[in-house]
Amino acid sequence: MIKYIHLDTIESTNDYAKQHPEIFDPNAITCITAEEQTKGRGRFNRHWVSPKGENIYATFYFALPIATPQIGSLSQIAALSVVKTLQELGFFLEIKWPNDVRIEGKKLAGVLTETRFHKEVIEIFLGIGINVNLEKAAVEKIDQPATSLLLISHKTWDKEDLLRQLSTQLEKDLKVFKKEGFTPFKNDFVTKLCMKEGIIHCFDGEKTWKGHFDSITDEGQLTLRLENGQTHTITSGDVISS
């Protein structure tokens, strides 16, 4: 069962969750949402555009045993949960490794997973942002090609309904993950992945690697086949172009 906490204006749902450990039941999943974030964060500390009332800004908190295998794949599983949820509503989505959810080649949603060791568990702060009813003018302020469900479908969406559907999917996926890790999700993840053809460039936080897509590991990492024939596995970073 998921417990919900809805807030009005806060800096970031991930930051709020990390600052208020007392509000969590360690044996449940808690979903913290906000109407607006004044310091919404993306991966690599990028700004996440978070105007009032228009989008989903959610952080799912839960705890896992420290020795949980394939824990590095949680962001990929969450991206897949978003894709599956929106697919049910008729959207055709893809994932840009590691966890950008895209539609028509533009970013629609992102996942920011942060962790903290606490006693014998690892606490997970799984942040999900989805551009739901964002208008064109706001989308154009985003520093990369982006879109929203409104712009794609020309109708407004009930973000509470969407959040409940996403939560149900995520809860189901997390149950499978706890038993079997990333492996049961891998084929589906690879199918949804874009930029698998031709040469791709991938930034790992320090260096840009160039090569062909080779495979996804059981930890959700990206393995590239380099031009010299060797393979190279990237744990964290961004596919930046094809």
Ligand code: BTN
């Ligand atoms: C990314 O694609 O870079 C990840 C974006 C994650 C944004 C969400 S919105 C809810 C949660 N709170 C934040 O400050 N960030 C995440």
